[in-house]
Amino acid sequence: MSETGVVSAARRREVIDALRRGTVPQAGLDLLAVGLDRFAGSLDDELATVAKGGAAFHAIRGDYGAGKTFFARWLGERAKRAGLAVTEIQISDTETPLHRLETVYRRLTERLTIATHPASALRPVIDLWFYTLEEEILDTGEIADDDAEGLARAVEELMEERLAVVARATPAFAAALRGYRRARSAGDTATAEALIAWIGGQKSVAASARRAAGVRGDLDHFAALGFLQGLLTVLRDGGHPGLLVVLDEIETLQRVRGDVRERGLNALRQLLDEIDGGRFPGLFLVITGTPAFFDGQQGAQRLPPLAQRLATDFTTDPRFDSPRAVQLRLTGFDLPRLGELGRRVRDLYASASRHPGRITSTVDDAYIAELATAVTGGLGGQVGVAPRVFLRKLVADVLDRVEQFDDFDPRRDYALTISANELNEPERSAAAASAGDVDLDLP
Numbered sequence: 050m051s052e053t054g055v056v057s058a059a060r061r062r063e064v065i066d067a068l069r070r071g072t073v074p075q076a077g078l079d080l081l082a083v084g085l086d087r088f089a090g091s092l093d094d095e096l097a098t099v100a101k102g103g104a105a106f107h108a109i110r111g112d113y114g115a116g117k118t119f120f121a122r123w124l125g126e127r128a129k130r131a132g133l134a135v136t137e138i139q140i141s142d143t144e145t146p147l148h149r150l151e152t153v154y155r156r157l158t159e160r161l162t163i164a165t166h167p168a169s170a171l172r173p174v175i176d177l178w179f180y181t182l183e184e185e186i187l188d189t190g191e192i193a194d195d196d197a198e199g200l201a202r203a204v205e206e207l208m209e210e211r212l213a214v215v216a217r218a219t220p221a222f223a224a225a226l227r228g229y230r231r232a233r234s235a236g237d238t239a240t241a242e243a244l245i246a247w248i249g250g251q252k253s254v255a256a257s258a259r260r261a262a263g264v265r266g267d268l269d270h271f272a273a274l275g276f277l278q279g280l281l282t283v284l285r286d287g288g289h290p291g292l293l294v295v296l297d298e299i300e301t302l303q304r305v306r307g308d309v310r311e312r313g314l315n316a317l318r319q320l321l322d323e324i325d326g327g328r329f330p331g332l333f334l335v336i337t338g339t340p341a342f343f344d345g346q347q348g349a350q351r352l353p354p355l356a357q358r359l360a361t362d363f364t365t366d367p368r369f370d371s372p373r374a375v376q377l378r379l380t381g382f383d384l385p386r387l388g389e390l391g392r393r394v395r396d397l398y399a400s401a402s403r404h405p406g407r408i409t410s411t412v413d414d415a416y417i418a419e420l421a422t423a424v425t426g427g428l429g430g431q432v433g434v435a436p437r438v439f440l441r442k443l444v445a446d447v448l449d450r451v452e453q454f455d456d457f458d459p460r461r462d463y464a465l466t467i468s469a470n471e472l473n474e475p476e477r478s479a480a481a482a483s484a485g486d487v488d489l490d491l492p
Contacts, residue, residue: 056080061401068394069449071441071471075167078123080397083382083390085123091372092124095333096131100290102330106321108359109337111379113475114433117337120379121295124335128293129164133333134174134284136160137295142305147296148312150273155250157277163289171249174280178287179230182207201234211286212279219275221264222248226283228262237261250276274323281331291331300342314352321358343376381433384421390436391417391443398448411451412443416459420447427467428479438467438476 060077067074074081095105111117125135138156140147145156161170186192186203193199205227209216212223225248232240243258250268259265268276284292302313317336323329342348343359350356361376370378382390392414399408424439425432442465450457457463469477 056397056400058401061397065394065398065401065444068440069444071437073119073122075122076126078119078126081119081390081393082123083386083393085120088120088372088377089127093127093131096128096133096291096293099293099331099333100131100133102285102290104324104327104329104331105333106324106375107335108343108361108376109335109379110340110343110376111337111381112339112433114431114436115379115381116436117379118297120377121297121335121337125162125293125295128291128333129162131291132164132289133291133293133331134161134163134170134289135293135295136162137297139297140299140301142301142309146305146309146313147299147302148309148316150270150316151250151268153296153316154268154273154276157294158249158280172245174287174289175226175229175245175248175283178283179204179208181287182211201230204230211282215275215279215282219272219279221272222276222279224264225262226279228258228264232258232261248276274320274328277332278328281329285331291333293333293335296334296336298338299336300338300348303342303345303347310347310351314349314355318352318355318358321355382436383432384418384425387421387425387432387435387439388414388418391421391439394440394443395448398444398452402452404452407455408448408451411458412447417443420459420465423465424467427465428476429481431479434476434479438472441471 056077060080064074064077064080095107099105109117109120121137125137128135136157137160138145138153145152147153158171159169161174162168163170163174166173182204183200186200186207187194192203208226208230209223212226216223225244229241229244229248232238232244239255240258240261243255244262247254247259247262247264247268250273252267254267281292284290299317302310305313320334324332324334338348344350349359359375361374361378363370363376363378367378367380395408395412395417399405402408420443421435421439424442425435428435428438446463446465447459450463451459467480469480472480
């Protein structure tokens with residue numbers, strides 16, 4: 050079922066538990082990736098290019114329910130397997146406005162993950178970088194293992210060398226790293242922690258810590274790109290050859306004030322220009338948005354240079370879409386795909402069951418198709434909004450009961466009920482034709 054053919058108990062449990070709660074699993078998404086095979090080869094090639102010092106960009110388009118967030122996290126798992134770091138940022142007009150790149154950078158570092166650290170990986174990444182520099186120097190044999198002062202000087206010299214390009218435009222990044230290492234070596238934990246926070250773009254860092262490193266103020270819009278450039282250098286030297294950055298729900302730009310929208314679109318154009326200009330080796334930028342954002346006058350079309358960069362021909366049948374195009378179109382689920390997804394989950398569940406034969410015979414392919422049809426019917430026939438509810442019902446209401454009760458037969462003992470209070474807003478809108486609870490008798 051997985052790409053390796055083996056599914057660990059931990060991965061299986063994490064996926065099933067998330068589906069039972071009605072959430073997208075944080076890992077193991079390859080087990081649920083229905084219909085994404087056509088993108089895999091091309092994206093893996095681009096991940097390999099990024100890992101060798103290149104850069105890449107894609108825009109993922111699709112309506113609600115098409116699986117944009119799932120796609121981004123699935124790609125994130127592939128990126129981590131290739132050694133890259135990953136960060137996912139939800140664009141929001143209040144929490145993370147795109148035109149404030151200093152805020153985007155702060156969210157980037159807050160959500161930075163690597164394979165060994167699933168959250169808040171900035172400090173481990175920086176510590177690993179310094180350790181790598183130390184090992185590189187010691188391997189030359191020019192500095193003795195017990196020469197702490199000599200090693201410290203050599204590390205700072207090598208650090209300045211590696212960050213020379215960054216320091217020319219943003220000297221504060223290197224200064225803060227130098228101050229962090231000195232504070233850590235001196236056992237000044239408070240200053241070290243404060244400087245890590247400052248490097249991560251956090252506000253209101255203690256003035257004493259900033260003075261110790263010789264930096265002033267907070268990170269601003271103009272320095273944010275320099276800090277991103279520095280972070281890519283630190284990642285690469287520390288054994289993570291690239292960074293996948295996902296800017297999710299970029300369509301929120303359509304709902305903000307006109308001048309804010311213009312600045313947000315221009316910030317995106319600036320990022321793409323810098324990527325094309327070679328400023329960010331090792332960066333893979335992905336944005337997700339609805340077709341209205343890419344095609345409408347309140348979105349990308351409002352800034353012609355950006356619209357030209359994103360232009361992609363979608364006049365042909367979706368099955369002829371190129372996985373190498375700037376925009377990748379997700380067409381969402383139909384009933385056959387929803388059924389395939391249900392069968393994958395059923396088989397994953399059965400593989401850890403005490404009664405695998407009973408699971409697969411009682412919840413057979415025909416029943417899964419019936420359940421998929423019934424859930425979709427309860428959501429106004431909109432298959433695109435059905436996967437979350439369908440999988441939650443399948444796991445929590447059907448598979449768990451078949452596992453726990455020997456005489457439970459879902460065709461006889463279970464009547465599907467979809468309550469308004471268990472739906473999110475798009476699902477509730479799809480089910481708006483029905484008042485209150487929807488009782489659906491399965492055949």
